[in-house]
Amino acid sequence: MNDTFQNTAAKRPLVSLRDAAPWLVATGFLLVMPFIFTANSTITIMNQMAITIIFALAYNMLLGQGGMLSFGHAVYMGVGGFMCMHILNMVEDYSLPLPLPLLPIFGGLFGMGLATIVGAFSTRKAGTVFAMISLGVGELIAACSIIIVAFFGGEEGIPGDRTYGLPFFGNEFLHPIDVYYLIVFWLILSALLMYLFSRTPVGRMANAVRDNPERAEFLGYSARKVRFISFTASGFFAGVAGGLFAINYEILTEENLSLILSGQILLITFLGGVGFFFGPIIGAIVFTLLQTVLSLETELWQLYVGALFVATVMYFPGGLAGVLMMHYPSVKLGKVKSLVVPYLKTLVPAIIGLLGTAGFIEIMFHGRHAAVGDEQMTLFWISLNSHSALPIVVTLVLAVGGIWVARRFAPEMAEAWHRSITPNAPPPPAQPPSTRDAA
Amino acid sequence: MSAGQGSPPALELAGLRKSFGKTEIIRGVDLAIGRGERHAIIGPNGAGKSTLFNLITGRFPNSGGHIRLHGNDLAGLQPFEINRMGLSRSFQITNIFPAMTVFENVRCSLLWSKGYRYSFWNMVARSRDLTLGTEAILEQINLTARRNLPAGVLSYAEQRALEIGITIAGGADVIMLDEPTAGMSHSETDYIVDLIRQVTVGKTLIMVEHDMGVVFGLADRISVLVYGEIIASGAPEDVRADPKVQEAYLGAALEADH
Numbered sequence: 279m280n281d282t283f284q285n286t287a288a289k290r291p292l293v294s295l296r297d298a299a300p301w302l303v304a305t306g307f308l309l310v311m312p313f314i315f316t317a318n319s320t321i322t323i324m325n326q327m328a329i330t331i332i333f334a335l336a337y338n339m340l341l342g343q344g345g346m347l348s349f350g351h352a353v354y355m356g357v358g359g360f361m362c363m364h365i366l367n368m369v370e371d372y373s374l375p376l377p378l379p380l381l382p383i384f385g386g387l388f389g390m391g392l393a394t395i396v397g398a399f400s401t402r403k404a405g406t407v408f409a410m411i412s413l414g415v416g417e418l419i420a421a422c423s424i425i426i427v428a429f430f431g432g433e434e435g436i437p438g439d440r441t442y443g444l445p446f447f448g449n450e451f452l453h454p455i456d457v458y459y460l461i462v463f464w465l466i467l468s469a470l471l472m473y474l475f476s477r478t479p480v481g482r483m484a485n486a487v488r489d490n491p492e493r494a495e496f497l498g499y500s501a502r503k504v505r506f507i508s509f510t511a512s513g514f515f516a517g518v519a520g521g522l523f524a525i526n527y528e529i530l531t532e533e534n535l536s537l538i539l540s541g542q543i544l545l546i547t548f549l550g551g552v553g554f555f556f557g558p559i560i561g562a563i564v565f566t567l568l569q570t571v572l573s574l575e576t577e578l579w580q581l582y583v584g585a586l587f588v589a590t591v592m593y594f595p596g597g598l599a600g601v602l603m604m605h606y607p608s609v610k611l612g613k614v615k616s617l618v619v620p621y622l623k624t625l626v627p628a629i630i631g632l633l634g635t636a637g638f639i640e641i642m643f644h645g646r647h648a649a650v651g652d653e654q655m656t657l658f659w660i661s662l663n664s665h666s667a668l669p670i671v672v673t674l675v676l677a678v679g680g681i682w683v684a685r686r687f688a689p690e691m692a693e694a695w696h697r698s699i700t701p702n703a704p705p706p707p708a709q710p711p712s713t714r715d716a717a
Numbered sequence: 718m719s720a721g722q723g724s725p726p727a728l729e730l731a732g733l734r735k736s737f738g739k740t741e742i743i744r745g746v747d748l749a750i751g752r753g754e755r756h757a758i759i760g761p762n763g764a765g766k767s768t769l770f771n772l773i774t775g776r777f778p779n780s781g782g783h784i785r786l787h788g789n790d791l792a793g794l795q796p797f798e799i800n801r802m803g804l805s806r807s808f809q810i811t812n813i814f815p816a817m818t819v820f821e822n823v824r825c826s827l828l829w830s831k832g833y834r835y836s837f838w839n840m841v842a843r844s845r846d847l848t849l850g851t852e853a854i855l856e857q858i859n860l861t862a863r864r865n866l867p868a869g870v871l872s873y874a875e876q877r878a879l880e881i882g883i884t885i886a887g888g889a890d891v892i893m894l895d896e897p898t899a900g901m902s903h904s905e906t907d908y909i910v911d912l913i914r915q916v917t918v919g920k921t922l923i924m925v926e927h928d929m930g931v932v933f934g935l936a937d938r939i940s941v942l943v944y945g946e947i948i949a950s951g952a953p954e955d956v957r958a959d960p961k962v963q964e965a966y967l968g969a970a971l972e973a974d975h
């Protein structure tokens with residue numbers, strides 16, 4: 279009976295190449311990454327990145343798509359992870375026939391189960407009420423980790439061993455690279471499902487409820503139920519991330535439930551940009567890089583991440599994705615080239631200024647905190663004495679000078695950007711009008 | 718025009734009351750509006766017209782009395798439940814989804830009535846009935862050319878038209894419009910009045926309106942609400958001639974209007 283309708287719809291292919299292209303490119307990219315970065319340590323970073331991406335995308339189902347600010351979302355990932363750890367141990371103890379790659383489903387189901395219980399009362403309202411409940415529940419479950427020792431393992435946490443399960447097509451998941459492909463599979467699947475969710479009726483209504491819950495109610499939708507569905511779906515994918523965490527690290531501790539982690543995922547998501555589906559992906563990549571690479575270079579990495587976050591909130595509320603998408607019209611109008619020079623003129627001095635500032639901070643920090651007598655430090659691969667005046671003066675000059683120059687050229691950059699997004703802008707006097715601009 | 722004998726009126730208010738704290742804003746309203754009727758509610762500022770709308774549509778709980786839609790009591794129902802029973806409203810202060818495109822605004826208002834409910838297994842872009850339905854509404858409210866713009870950037874009159882489009886999209890058979898032409902120029906008002914006439918064919922229309930030209934041009938019946946009470950209700954000519962109305966409200970408004 280549906281056939282006639284299906285036939286008319288069938289004129290369009292099931293997926294157009296245009297829709298599929300970003301997914302195919304991303305998949306190809308993920309598959310070849312281990313061939314480019316072969317070191318185990320790099321693969322470990324990529325595993326962490328992929329897990330964080332899933333968690334951040336799940337978080338953005340709430341924050342970006344549904345307008346719900348959660349301060350306690352780590353618990354859904356954590357509970358999913360703990361559950362997977364227990365299941366993994368049961369697989370070992372009773373020799374259950376559960377292949378490891380299926381384990382994250384259970385993480386998802388338990389994350390969703392917890393979200394169903396909490397969401398039943400927390401999604402009544404968005405805004406402050408929701409935020410406060412999420413904080414309270416987060417704190418409560420984090421506190422449970424030292425009370426319910428059987429489940430959360432107290433201070434030691436719950437360890438496990440992913441290699442005890444059945445081999446999956448001969449693979450025993452001994453190496454990070456095996457785990458990488460398992461995680462990548464779940465990353466692509468989860469991201470695709472979350473993307474498709476945003477295109478369904480309830481996903482569209484999540485946006486509507488975010489923007490104007492009252493109007494949505496006068497269109498037949500219960501704002502509360504729409505929020506509840508987003509919330510449980512988000513809990514599911516957070517739980518999947520938890521399951522992958524269990525597989526990757528083979529241990530879960532109370533840290534996995536902590537408010538610190540909940541705060542971090544908010545920061546990551548916001549940094550990447552809540553307004554675009556791919557925003558949290560960028561946020562997770564940048565943050566994981568800072569966390570893993572920058573933290574090796576300096577003890578102060580959190581200071582810089584904090585500064586980056588504050589700057590994002592203040593100047594780019596759309597996050598890094600928002601900054602990228604600001605240039606979409608320029609690309610469409612074929613005017614990107616006109617941006618290169620003005621951008622370089624501002625951004626190069628700005629980067630010099632920021633590096634100078636960071637250098638100054640590092641020298642001061644070393645001077646104050648290093649052991650007595652230890653006056654040598656390395657800054658940007660340069661060895662120097664943190665107690666002598668010259669490096670301090672140099673970094674200060676770079677900081678002040680760089681920022682001063684950047685500020686001088688900033689209006690020019692803004693001007694260039696405005697021109698690049700305006701169709702048919704009058705060409706600069708010296709040049710003949712280009713035909714491409716007129717199109 | 719009037720409904721068949723015995724079938725309940727589209728909307729029936731009986732002894733309806735509403736107090737905010739100690740002040741009683743709606744003080745015992747009785748009103749029956751027949752199916753297919755175009756009914757205007759007029760009255761001075763602060764009379765309680767919008768409050769009456771808010772009670773009927775479930776935005777506020779009432780403090781006494783009954784509201785029946787096609788004979789069904791609406792007591793205790795939420796706005797979305799009342800909407801699903803076939804009653805839809807617009808707002809005095811434009812109430813749309815400003816960040817979403819015009820197209821999305823209309824499509825969201827179609828979802829429930831097209832049976833998609835809380836579905837997470839359909840893709841909205843692949844549902845031809847949704848796309849076609851949305852395009853038809855856009856055509857009707859004359860916003861096809863603006864479909865991909867965020868609703869927030871439309872002109873005031875266009876936003877009002879969109880608000881009406883959202884209100885009627887779900888196919889409700891009782892349409893309530895709160896001051897649809899407020900703040901509009903003459904030509905914009907004419908455009909909206911035409912639009913209202915067009916989109917409410919065969920439906921029950923209840924509208925609050927200050928512009929007497931609009932009221933007398935559109936309404937089959939008029940009720941005058943003053944200080945939370947209906948002081949007159951009937952055909953436009955009868956209401957216009959009613960001395961109570963002249964005294965309380967209409968005389969002043971008519972003078973101001975001409």
Ligand SMILES: Nc1ncnc2c1ncn2[C@@H]1O[C@H](COP(=O)(O)OP(=O)(O)OP(=O)(O)O)[C@@H](O)[C@H]1O
Pocket residue numbers: 737742760761762763764765766767768769809
């Ligand atoms: N939520 C509320 N809480 C307290 N008082 C309210 C509330 N809503 C309305 N009122 C009061 O009820 C009275 C009637 O308001 P209402 O908005 O219904 O008037 P109205 O007839 O629609 O007027 P207008 O023509 O200005 O739109 C006003 O005195 C208003 O202050």
Ligand SMILES: [Mg+2]
Pocket residue numbers: 766767768809
């Ligand atoms: Mg009003």
